[in-house]
Each structure stands twice: as C-alpha cells, then as structure tokens.
Amino acid sequence: MxxxxxxxxxxxxxxxxxxxxxxxxxxxxxxxxxxxxxxxxxxxxxxxxxxxxxxxxxxxxxxxxxxxxxxxxxxxxxxxxxxxxxxxxxxxxxxxxxxxxxxxxxxxxxxxxxxxxxxxxxxxxxxxxxxxxxxxxxxxxxxxxxxxxxxxxxxxxxxxSVKQIHHQMQKSEHNMATTIQSGGSGHTCTHHHDNHGDPSQTGVSALLDTPVSRRARSSPYPLIPVEEAHKIIAKHAKPLNVISVPVSQFLPGYVLAEDVCSVEPVPGYRASIVDGYAIHVEDGPGIYEIESISLAQTGTEQEQPRALSKGKIARVATGGMVPEGANAVIMVEDTKLAKSSPSGDEELEVEILVGARSGDNIRPVGSDCSVGQVVGRKGQRIGGELGVLASVGVRHIKVFRKPRVGVLSSGNEVLDHIHTDQLKPGQIRDTNRITLLAAIQAAGFEAVDLGIVDDNVDDIVERLEEATAKTDVLLTTGGVSMGEADFMKPILEQKLEATVHFGRVMMKPGKPTTFATIPQGPKRPPKLVFALPGNPVSATVGFYLFVLPALRRMAGWPKPENVLVPVQIQETIQLDARPEFHRVQVSIGSQGSMIATSTGKQQSSRMLSMVEANGLLQLPMRTPELPELAKGTTVPCILIGTLINH
Missing domain, CATH: 3.40.980.10 (MoaB/Mog-like domain)
Known part of the structure; x- marks a missing residue:
C-alpha cells in the first residue's frame, strides 16, 4: 500500500x-x-x-x-x-x-x-x-x-502512475452501463442521464403542449439521495400559526407553543390522604368524642369545616378537608369504635390506638403543584399531561395548528372502490386515496378527501387550485413518471407557478417522488405538494418517509424525524442497485431483541407487501463487496405500526 x-x-x-x-x-x-x-x-x-x-x-x-x-x-x-x-x-x-x-x-x-x-x-x-x-x-x-x-x-x-486507476474507472463505467440489475428483476441499466450533472437534468419539465414524439426520453430532474430530499423538505415545512384551544379530550397530539403555568394550587385546601380521623397530635392515644365529619365533596356547598376543638376528633374521608386546628390524620385501621348511637348508625366516640407526628397523612395547600409552577413546556406534545392541565385550573392553551392534508388521486383508469361494482379491462380500484387518508388520520392529522381526477390538464388545474385553497399540504398520486399522461410536474410549474424542489429520489420504491411548493402571496406561507407515484406501495412508503415528518414539523414537533430502531432480519435479503425500503413485520423475539420478517415480494405495485407490515427496513444499495445482507444482520428500521409479540 x-x-x-x-x-x-x-x-x-x-x-x-x-x-x-x-x-x-x-x-x-x-x-x-x-x-x-x-x-x-x-x-x-x-x-x-x-x-x-x-x-x-x-x-x-x-x-x-x-x-x-x-x-x-x-x-x-x-x-x-x-x-x-x-x-x-x-x-x-x-x-x-x-x-x-x-x-x-x-x-x-x-x-x-x-x-x-x-x-x-x-x-x-x-x-x-x-x-x-x-x-x-x-x-x-x-x-x-x-x-x-x-x-x-x-x-x-x-x-x-494512474494507468491502473484509469483502467478501473473505464471498467467501472462499463459495468454501470451494462451489468447493474435492479433487485434481481433482470433490468439492464443504461440510464447515463442519471449521472450527476448530466446535461439532460435541467430541473424543469417540457411545455405541456410538447408532442409526445418530441418529449425527452429521460427525466429532467436530478436523481437526489434520500438524505438530500429530507433536507430540502425540512427547509420548507415550517411550523404553522399558533392558535388557542380549550383543554379537552381533543387536545392530545397538539404541541404547546408556549410554557403553561398553574393558575391554582393543588390541592387548594389541606386534604386528607386517607380515610380516618383528624386529631390534635398533642392529645395522644385515647378515647375521643367525634365533633364533625368532613367528606370529599363537589359543587358550591363545600365549606371549610369549623376549627377542631381540643380533646375532640373529626371523621375525614380521603380527599376531604382537614379542619383547622387539626395537625394530623390517623387511619381508620389504627382506631377502634368506643361508642355508637343507640341505633348503631352513628359513631359517637372512637379510641385512637397510636401516636402521630404533626403533618401525618395531610397534603398541604399547593404540595402537589403551586401557583405559577410550569406544568407544560413549549414544544411538548400533549398526551397524558391533559389531566395535569385540567387539575391546575388551565382552561385554554396556545398550541401550533395542525396541518390540513388533502389527498387527490389521478388517472383515467382509477375508479372509486365503493361506487364501482365491476371493473372493465384496463380499470383499477383507487387504493392509494383510502390508504393515505387512513394513515393521515392515524397519525393525528386532519385528512381531506379530494376524490379522483382524470388525466386532463384543465381538470387537474381546477382541482389543484380548489385543493390549495382549503388545505395546507396536498398529496397527489400518479402522473409523476414519464408516461404520455403524466402531467403533474409541468402543471405545477407552468399553471400554478410552483417550484419543484426535486422530482426524483434515489430509492426503491418511489423513485419519481416529487416535492413542490405553491406560492400564496406576501406574508402567507406556501402550500406544500407531495406528488407521489401511482404505484400503491411507492405512495405509501413515500408518505411515511417524507410526508409524515413534514406534517410533524408543521405541527411544531421539536423532533419530527422518523425514529430508526435496530432489528435483526430473519432471512437473507438481496440488495438492489438503489437504497431500498423493504416492508417487514417487526416483533419482539424470544431473546427480547426486535426481529424483522420480510412480507415477501417487494414490487411497488404489490399491495400485499404492506399487509401486516409495521416497519420499513433501510437497506443500503448493492455494491460488488456487499451484494446481500445475511440472515441475522442488524439493520435500521422505521416503525410505521405497533410492535407485535413473536
């Protein structure tokens, strides 16, 4: 060397x-x-x-x-x-x-x-x-x-000497042009235009009225890495405006836009921790007359019990107010009934069997939470804290608004699955829309069903303009590849004055995934558009990989990125020429570690590969040194569902 x-x-x-x-x-x-x-x-x-x-x-x-x-x-x-x-x-x-x-x-x-x-x-x-x-x-x-x-x-x-290096470079270029196969499909890659800096990569679509015969045979959009796509989206997916919302059962999932402080002490009065008897500690054990009873109550009739007389005791319930003068509470278990009413329905005298220290079994005012204490931090996502907010008297809080997400399917061959009894040759049922709408709602965001639009430029423009008026983020599926009726990118650029930030991503599935922004005028944030491929799995993977982190970022999440967890694969996996997101079932193995089982054939059109899939393996691209990952290899995985027991 x-x-x-x-x-x-x-x-x-x-x-x-x-x-x-x-x-x-x-x-x-x-x-x-x-x-x-x-x-x-x-x-x-x-x-x-x-x-x-x-x-x-x-x-x-x-x-x-x-x-x-x-x-x-x-x-x-x-x-x-x-x-x-x-x-x-x-x-x-x-x-x-x-x-x-x-x-x-x-x-x-x-x-x-x-x-x-x-x-x-x-x-x-x-x-x-x-x-x-x-x-x-x-x-x-x-x-x-x-x-x-x-x-x-x-x-x-x-x-x-660089002769050997030149020979290796020429050999590598030859191999790139003739021998790379995509996931064992037998596809021979001759896509020289995918090389970075190729003159064909102008980043702008051809005019919409360009005849099919004169259209480019390669995409004008550079093929960018997944990591770069994430960075581009993050630059444009900014937190939305701040709104005031009531503290209610609809609050979980929102992110606090400011610190929240308690407006009331908890407890607001001296409260008993146990069912028992309020006493004067200095009186000591003995038989005492019951002077009053204090129960935990609600409503406006609750009043502070009168001060406890020396040599007397008061019955108190858990959460009940401890009368003034009393400085401890004795549990019922440490007492014995000494005298009751003739009917036996009322306690008159009780024997205290044990001694106590001042403060025993009493929660002082504000001992759980004092006035002005911070009970929620800016950037905190509301979940189990809901009860805490309610307990300290907070009735409204300021949070980041969640984005409204519209979903539009496109394609002449795409039909609504409910309103179609029988398919004709060449027709397919719309699976993308229902899948994405459900995924958006499961993630805690508002989903807007925008229906299906034919591959007609004027119709698509009209539907996109309507959609941007009532949504913050628009998801479309179909029309982003190189087909005769793939109009989505040029329509965005030429009709809606959108900026297409990327039009292809180096990944499998989902290579034609497109991200654009539509300007909305001064002082108004642009609308985000994710034009996803029409293949069902490509669209679903694109949602979890790119759209969901963007929605979290817009909703104010401080850490919106997908969490990667290490999983152990249960079969040998052949790698692809592109980095691949392989659908798997993730479960807890017998040894306590997470294991991943492939869902089978991974074609981007095969929806069955998503059945019971709760994870996406993040696989590297194939190299001569690493053509496959052996069974037992630990691989990073994005969880997209709930873990299951093995």
Missing amino acids: AAPYTIGILTVSDSASRDSEQDKSGPLLKELFAADAKYSVQKQAIVPDQAQEIEDIVKEWSDVVCINAIVLTGGTGLSKRDITPETIRPLLTKETTGITHLLLSVSLAITPFAALSRPVTGIRNKTLIITLPGSPKACKENMDAVFKVLPHALDLVLSR
Whole structure:
C-alpha cells in the first residue's frame, strides 16, 4: 500500500485565532481525513484574516514541508475581512477549475446562498490547495464531494502512475452501463442521464403542449439521495400559526407553543390522604368524642369545616378537608369504635390506638403543584399531561395548528372502490386515496378527501387550485413518471407557478417522488405538494418517509424525524442497485431483541407487501463487496405500526 497522502488544515478566522475553542471546522476536517487510512494530517493551524499570515503558512507547508494537500476553511465570503481567495490565487501555479466548479455545484444543489461563496482551488508546485467556507456543515458537504476525486487528483499532481486507476474507472463505467440489475428483476441499466450533472437534468419539465414524439426520453430532474430530499423538505415545512384551544379530550397530539403555568394550587385546601380521623397530635392515644365529619365533596356547598376543638376528633374521608386546628390524620385501621348511637348508625366516640407526628397523612395547600409552577413546556406534545392541565385550573392553551392534508388521486383508469361494482379491462380500484387518508388520520392529522381526477390538464388545474385553497399540504398520486399522461410536474410549474424542489429520489420504491411548493402571496406561507407515484406501495412508503415528518414539523414537533430502531432480519435479503425500503413485520423475539420478517415480494405495485407490515427496513444499495445482507444482520428500521409479540 502506498504511503498516505499528507494533509495540512488551515483555519482562517479572526475569532478562532483569539479563542481556538471557536474553531469548529478545523477539527471536523481533521476528523474526516482521519477516518480514511489514505490520508495523514501532518499540519494544522489557525490564523486571523490577515493576508501575510495566510501566505506565510501556505508557502511553508507547500514549499518547505511539501504537504500533498492544503485545505483552508474560512474567509471565502463577501464581508470586508474575507480575503482568503485574494490571498491564495496569486500563490497558485495552476488553477483547478473543475474542483472549484464541483464545490460550487454541490453547495448550490443544497442552498442558493452558496452563490455568495468564492472558492478557489489550484496547485502550487506539488501541493493541491482547496479553500472551503467557514461553516462546518458546508465543509462536510464540500469534502464529501471532493473525497470522490481527491486521491486521483493527488496522484496526478504527484506524478504517480494512474494507468491502473484509469483502467478501473473505464471498467467501472462499463459495468454501470451494462451489468447493474435492479433487485434481481433482470433490468439492464443504461440510464447515463442519471449521472450527476448530466446535461439532460435541467430541473424543469417540457411545455405541456410538447408532442409526445418530441418529449425527452429521460427525466429532467436530478436523481437526489434520500438524505438530500429530507433536507430540502425540512427547509420548507415550517411550523404553522399558533392558535388557542380549550383543554379537552381533543387536545392530545397538539404541541404547546408556549410554557403553561398553574393558575391554582393543588390541592387548594389541606386534604386528607386517607380515610380516618383528624386529631390534635398533642392529645395522644385515647378515647375521643367525634365533633364533625368532613367528606370529599363537589359543587358550591363545600365549606371549610369549623376549627377542631381540643380533646375532640373529626371523621375525614380521603380527599376531604382537614379542619383547622387539626395537625394530623390517623387511619381508620389504627382506631377502634368506643361508642355508637343507640341505633348503631352513628359513631359517637372512637379510641385512637397510636401516636402521630404533626403533618401525618395531610397534603398541604399547593404540595402537589403551586401557583405559577410550569406544568407544560413549549414544544411538548400533549398526551397524558391533559389531566395535569385540567387539575391546575388551565382552561385554554396556545398550541401550533395542525396541518390540513388533502389527498387527490389521478388517472383515467382509477375508479372509486365503493361506487364501482365491476371493473372493465384496463380499470383499477383507487387504493392509494383510502390508504393515505387512513394513515393521515392515524397519525393525528386532519385528512381531506379530494376524490379522483382524470388525466386532463384543465381538470387537474381546477382541482389543484380548489385543493390549495382549503388545505395546507396536498398529496397527489400518479402522473409523476414519464408516461404520455403524466402531467403533474409541468402543471405545477407552468399553471400554478410552483417550484419543484426535486422530482426524483434515489430509492426503491418511489423513485419519481416529487416535492413542490405553491406560492400564496406576501406574508402567507406556501402550500406544500407531495406528488407521489401511482404505484400503491411507492405512495405509501413515500408518505411515511417524507410526508409524515413534514406534517410533524408543521405541527411544531421539536423532533419530527422518523425514529430508526435496530432489528435483526430473519432471512437473507438481496440488495438492489438503489437504497431500498423493504416492508417487514417487526416483533419482539424470544431473546427480547426486535426481529424483522420480510412480507415477501417487494414490487411497488404489490399491495400485499404492506399487509401486516409495521416497519420499513433501510437497506443500503448493492455494491460488488456487499451484494446481500445475511440472515441475522442488524439493520435500521422505521416503525410505521405497533410492535407485535413473536
């Protein structure tokens, strides 16, 4: 194995040069390089935004120490102190415009604000120099892309032999074009347009009136990773407005928009913890006359019992008011009847058998909760706290509004399952709509049934405009692939002025999943649109994977992401060329760990694969080194239902 490439990391920051604890990007870069045995970090330093100090370090590391690659972080922005590009460019003997373009294109795919960054990359003698933003997040995103080409670039700079590498690259490209099979289906992948940066990926649909014969044979939308899709959705799924709601049985599932404090003490009076007798502790054991009776009561007739006389006792029930003067309560079990009325219906005298301490069996005023005490925190989702809120006198609270979600099915062949007695050739029953409506309601959100619309542009536009007027989020199924009547994306862009943020995701099932936003004018949040594939399983997986976290985020959940749990698979699973979300039944095994059993064939049109499925395995894409996962392998899984006993 060749010696590792030597790396120098230079942080350019006025604040970090004064306090190294503020340097987050430098240590992150060191951690990224340290994770790969091909690299060895030889130098690391922090300098202020001063041209001479930056220049001195770079010259020393490249000309004297002969570091293979120097990575600078910071000083590439637009502020007056950002001078890293101006300092580095004169030091270069050759610029590497391709790497610079790579940095910008990766960042721009994530945020338009990347256009405000000014990266510079190039070579000084035998040292490759790369400048990155000061943000740790941007550093990682840029380096994830650069790592793919960095070893080959360094070999070229260092004049190492690259013949074998070129041969491997050509062989890999040939294999990508001819031998990748999708999940054992026998499909030969020739989709060169799926490669990142392909000219066909314009991100905009063809005009609606384009004849079928002139339409593109490949999607204009880049194929993005699932993780990137999540980030894009999170940028647009913002918490909705705050509303005031009564404390009632309809409150669970809402998220508090502010802290809630008690307005009354609990208990509001001195209350007995047990059924027994209120006493004066100093009187001690003995026989005493019963002076009064205090029961737990409701309504306006409840009054404070009169003060207990010395040498007397009062009968009290659990929750009843303890009379003034009494300083303890003796349990019934520690007493004995000494005298009753002639009829035997009334206690007159009772013998106290034990001694007591002051305060025994008495709940003081506010001992459970005092006035002003916080009983609910902002961001807290209401569940079992409902009773607490009611007990402390809170009648209304402020919460984030839950989104209203509309579901629309599309397709000439799609018919309502209830109103269709018998299908004709080419017709199918609408399973997507009922499945998604039920899933939305089960998750605690309001679902709006928008029915079915034919594959007609004018009809679709009209239904979408109606839907956006009465919903916060719109789910459509069908019309997002490459068929003759797949109009959803161009209609959104050309008729509703929507922005399609992504139109394809690197996943199975659900590759054509589309996310868009429709503007609603100034000071009004845009409406979110999830255009899901028409295949039933694809639509369902897309809902749990993308839509449900977005709904939670809009409802104010502080942690809206799906929870991944480790499960042990019970059969060997062949991996696919795309990351796959495999439907499984998750249960508790005999050893107490969670186990997952496949629901069988995983075609995106096979609804039976969802029967009893309560989990989605998150499977990696197939590689030559990892074509399958063996039985017993632990795999991350998204729970979409209740756990069952094995």
